[in-house]
Amino acid sequence: MTDAASGTAIVRTNAVLAGVPRSVVVGVGAALALLFGSLLLRPLSxxxxxxxxxxxxxxxxxxxxxxxxxxxxxxxxxxxxxxxxxxxxxxxxxxxxxxxxxxxxxxxxxxxxxxxxxxxxxxxxxxxxxxDSTPPELRVDDSLRPDGPNKPVTVNGTAHGATQVAVAGKPVPPDPQGGFSAVVDRPDREVQVVATDAAGNRTERTMTVHIRHPGMRAVHLTGLAWTSDSLREPILEMARQGKIDTIELDIKDESGEVVYDSAVPMAHQIGAVKGYYNARQVLDQLHGMGVRVVGRLVAFKDPVLGAASWQGGHPERVVQTAGGQPWSSGYGAYAFTNFADPVVVRYNIDIAAEAAALGFDDILYDYVRRPDGHLDQMRIPGLTTTPEAAIADFLRQTQPEVRSRGALLGASVFGIAVDRPTEIAQDIRQISHFVDYISPMVYPSHWGPGEFGVGNPNSQPYDIVVRSLAAFAKTVEGTDVQIIPWLQDFSLGVSYGPGEVAAQINAARDNGMTSFLLWAPNCRYHDTALGPTG
The missing domain is CATH 2.60.40.10 (Immunoglobulins)
Known part of the structure; x- marks a missing residue:
């Protein structure tokens, strides 16, 4: 094809270069090629x-x-x-x-x-x-002390080097000096404080919420005893005279019966609810008299739940012998339920939470332990840690459920647990982290000869109580947990009257413990051992 315009352009170009030496033309072409090549091969900048x-x-x-x-x-x-x-x-x-x-x-x-x-x-x-790998310097108190259950607490502290502070999950901006303050309206058992710097380094502190018990001078009363005028009225008279200010009333007893009008579904399913008293009416009556009410909840000695579980195809809910039979240890068949089983744990927590919501001032666990006997002869399905840790964890799970409903939590323990924590899985130091108070059963009749250097504890109530409670006080030293002892108002081998009861009260007081609970299986008490409160 012939294009006149193109032909003209070629002729003109050739004409322009006609007088230029060939070597120059070649050099210019090479330079242009290098330029274009360098542009195509431009290195990374x-x-x-x-x-x-x-x-x-x-x-x-x-x-x-x-x-x-x-x-x-x-x-x-x-x-x-x-x-x-x-x-x-x-x-x-x-x-x-x-x-x-x-x-x-x-x-x-x-x-x-x-x-x-x-x-x-x-x-x-x-x-x-x-x-920067250095975390912020966070300073807070170890403990918080609200005025009562479900009451707010104020968290104060310093977090030098932090750009962010969170208290109970909520951000709290620190001031230029690193100080911060936050109110937690409804604290759980623990409040976590986290300080974070610009580099993402974190410092965490956990503050334990301890509630000071208001104190009590209490006696125990069973559910059936409440229905008996001859047993109930003398105790109410003691309260009117100011000799006691608290009554401990069974809510689930050692027979496994739930003795008040509970609505917990599982309690009804297994036939445990007896409804000997209407909890709302009793609480209104006693609170109207200015009397605090402690709910006694027997945890793991529960023949009703044990039998229903075993016969219903759930043997894992019962502590067993090495051969796979229900462990009795003299307590009867199916007596001890499995403290490591989540269904058993939840059942007891549900009753505790319900009682707290109804208005019981405290929930005091009893039989919060494994059965006595050699551990190597027992089978405890689902246990993945030590029995002591499992018992403490049960209390850990219970405390926020009780606290959030306005009640305090206590645990009754054997006297021997103070220096023999593995015999029944009651490690006092571990337990102290998850309850508001510990109630050791330091009954003189329950100590062997020579314990704490006391030759005959049953005949020396002051000596054994003052020395054993001193050991408990030392064991919980450095914590905020309180010791509120169980004292003996019954005869077992030695006749006990007002003098023996008063000796134990004096022994507790000499350890700085002005609160106590009296135990009498027949619910009849020596009121002359008690002076008016205060």
């Missing part, structure tokens, strides 16, 4: 290298592993930290830095990318960053 993961603020040492380098398709990329080669790994087209254990302070990251062709050298990009 600093704008082509992307470094992500380096914020303006300091970073924790572990965060160095989050630094990523993107350099397109270039091969032979080298990464240096403070002038030293640093390994990287390829992840989704990026070079991820692997530099662990860098000391606190400033560091220089260099990324070296070779040019192409190689005789053009390389391009280096640098960034600086600061490592």
């Amino acid at each position: 600093t704008e082509d290298i992307q470094i992500v993961g380096i914020p303006e603020h300091p970073i924790a040492s572990s965060a160095v592993g989050s630094i990523q380098i993107r350099a397109g398709t270039a091969d032979g990329v080298r990464v240096l930290v403070d002038g030293r080669e640093t390994p990287t790994v390829q992840q989704q087209g990026a070079h991820v830095v692997r530099a662990a254990g860098l000391p606190d302070g400033p560091h220089v990251l260099s990324v070296v990318v070779p040019r192409s062709p190689s005789w053009l050298g390389s391009t280096t990009t640098t960034r600086t960053f600061t490592v």
